[in-house]
Amino acid sequence: MSASFASALAAAHEAAAGQHYPQGALYVVATPIGNLADITLRALHVLQHVDAIACEDTRHTQALLRSYGLERPGAQLLALHQHNEAEAAQAVVERLRAGQRVAYVSDAGTPGVSDPGARLVAAVQAAGLRALPLPGASSVTAALSVAGAVAPAQGEPGFVFAGFLPTKATERAGAVAALAREPRCVVLLEAPHRIEELARALAVLGPRPVTLARELTKQFEEIATQSAQDLPAWLAGAPQRARGEFVVLLHPMAVAQDDGEGLRVLHLLLAELPVKTAVRLAAEITGAPRNGLYDAALEIKRADS
Structure with missing residues (x-):
């Protein structure tokens, strides 16, 4: 742990310790998407004081906790990911019923949106127990905040979150065809090994602007806007452009001036x-x-x- 995070822990205690943290509750905690400094003071305090931490990857979470000086015994870390979420959620519910405070973190960002966590929260609520959000980093809102893609003057206001498109080519093409009729901004997510396939699929949207945001908050962060038809060539222009996790924003559909x-x-x-x-x-x-x-x-x- 660096001296800077030692100061952060002290600040977290000063800022958050006096607040109420009920027992028998699940704390859904957003964690940084790349830059460790993006952790919130309340998240540091809660991660330090809960009885257990459920997480998408125990090794990844232990390394994250270690960075802040919050390393936990292995028995206090509970694996809960997309392959065991239903079963692991019941184990968390039993801990909550026993009066424990349990935090849940995904590998990065806000749980339960695209990462695991939604089934866990549903199980907790179905049991009549509380789930409390600790907001923080999110790749979706980070990309939207700098893309200028939700301005009402461009078309329909707001945005649609579509997440990951299907991996099979025919299903992906069908999904893109449906998105072509969506007038609002559309938020997609994509992994580096599939970004070029996604770019080729989106090229049929022609001049519609698309913003690619990769490696958000990290050293090699890059945010670029191209027309859909130019995306494949832009990605091919430099090897590093296809590296990192992507948020892809389809800008609102262009609106023609009303001729009467x-x-x-x-x-x-x-x-x-x-x-x-x-x-x-x-x-x-x-x-x-x-x-x-x-x-x-x-x-x-x-x-x-």
Whole structure:
């Protein structure tokens, strides 16, 4: 443990020790996705004081704990991963019923989103016990925060989390075809040994911008935006571009300027349909922006009343 983390442990105690940490509860703890300094003070305090830590990989977690001076006896580390989550979750539930505090950490980031943990939380809740979140690092929100891919002016607001696409080529192509019709930003995850296959599959989206974020928070972090059709060539341009874990963001679908056709169709539909239905159909028929059509529909209704 470095002197800097010794200071962090002292700060964690000062900041978090006075808070309430109920017994018989599961603490879902986010851990760094690369940079060890991204641990939160509350996470350090909880990892130091819980009775046991369930984790995706006991060796990885022990090394992480050792970095902070929090190494645990092996008996206090419980393996809980995608291959044993259902069975291991029941062992955690029994500990909680006995009044223990148990933390759960995945290998990196926030558990239960793409990493294991969701089944564990469901089992805890089904048993009438508490699951408490300790928020922190997340590759998804980290990439979204710097990609500029959820601005409403670009298209539909918000984003969709799709995670890992199927590994089989035909299933992956079908998934991409479905994503091509999604107007909002889409968040994908991919491993380095499959990123080139994913890039080739996404190339059919043509000029749609795609942001690739790899090695987030690490020394060789790289965030780049290319058109979908240029992704394969960009990855092939330098060997290091295919290394590391990836967050891939499909930017919102480009919205064509309304040439008046959207408003014309909207007027016709409003005569027969409720506002929301008329707006949805007018947007699908003409490609006009839904938000603008909705505002126009409200004005039309007010003028008619």
